[in-house]
């Protein structure tokens with residue numbers, strides 16, 4: 001049972017990752033791993049902004 005436990009990055013409490021894969025049952029924090037592609041785009045955009053700023 002304990003292998004499905006993960007720590008919430010917002011409230012640092014252990015939650016059942018199988019029962020709550022999307023949102024923390026304690027603080028309601030939404031886990032961003034749903035679409036990792038969006039994080040990629042955000043990082044790429046940030047990088048382009050930095051290049052543009054220091055050009």
Ligand SMILES: [Zn+2]
Pocket residue numbers: 008009010011012013024025026027028029
């Ligand atoms: Zn939480």
